[in-house]
């Protein structure tokens with residue numbers, strides 16, 4: 134029997150490329166829609182090294198309904214499409230405050246176009262990449278999906294809230310749609326083969342890419358933003374999830390959508406454990422036997438003190454939970470950085 138296809142928008146990006154691998158391993162045929170605005174075609178060679186073949190790819194701008202319609206039609210001509218996983222978006226919080234219109238246009242515009250193209254093609258299953266930023270600084274942690282959505286701190290955060298809203302509104306209308314809104318906590322690490330990972334385009338805003346680049350001597354020492362937060366060691370607490378665990382959650386979501394038609398649910402994807410920045414640095418040093426150059430600096434605007442997931446709903450409904458440790462994620466992140474350093 135022919136494998137079912139899954140369209141992966143943004144599939145050449147960091148989380149998308151790992152999900153393409155996980156989909157292939159689960160017996161699906163992933164098809165990438167990407168315009169390489171934040172990735173490189175070489176990612177496909179990395180995927181091929183792991184799965185033994187280059188995935189099907191369409192160079193598509195997901196804001197364009199016409200390009201999406203054409204690619205979906207070509208894709209559906211020789212196989213059934215089980216659903217779409219929509220990663221394609223811009224993701225830099227800081228940049229979104231400088232270029233809000235680009236973020237609204239790309240992140241919200243692509244989601245509107247995709248929903249229209251899916252409806253026209255009769256595809257109803259959608260997995261959407263959301264973020265724990267929708268919760269802001271929650272009153273209670275671990276945070277579950279019932280926690281209120283707080284006013285967004287950045288245009289980026291707003292686009293995630295707006296897309297969740299528009300997908301939910303579309304679901305509540307007469308549109309034939311089923312959706313998983315996946316709220317990621319902090320994805321880190323890389324495929325253990327180091328054939329794919331997070332591509333450092335520009336100045337990293339996230340802890341791990343900055344930490345690995347600083348440790349590799351590619352940048353100056355890491356600045357830890359604030360050690361006067363009301364946490365045990367004064368640094369912020371986050372929930373770091375191995376990108377391969379996150380990738381598997383997307384496969385589980387596709388299976389869930391296939392057996393739960395006409396459903397729309399949000400799921401937190403995290404480990405359920407909070408780790409402080411100082412704990413992560415210590416864990417990285419222990420896991421890799423190397424010192425991290427760092428110093429403490431002032432707090433960074435917009436950072437919440439502590440957030441980690443209650444991921445019980447995902448475990449119950451999707452049958453998914455994290456299997457990989459923080460140490461494994463940090464080892465894989467360092468392996469990937471060393472590969473990048475070697476060129």
Ligand SMILES: NC(=O)c1ccc[n+]([C@@H]2O[C@H](COP(=O)([O-])OP(=O)(O)OC[C@H]3O[C@@H](n4cnc5c(N)ncnc54)[C@H](O)[C@@H]3O)[C@@H](O)[C@H]2O)c1
Pocket residue numbers: 142143144145146147148149166167168169170171172193194195196219220221222223224239243262263264265317318319320339
């Ligand atoms: N990485 C994180 O920490 C994190 C956390 C929470 C949510 N997310 C969300 O997960 C998704 C994937 O994140 P990532 O870290 O893999 O990002 P990424 O930038 O590595 O990947 C995004 C991919 O989408 C592509 N893309 C962007 N706009 C496009 C468009 N209009 N048409 C076609 N392709 C387009 C880019 O070229 C890139 O390959 C994003 O929606 C992001 O907001 C990421």
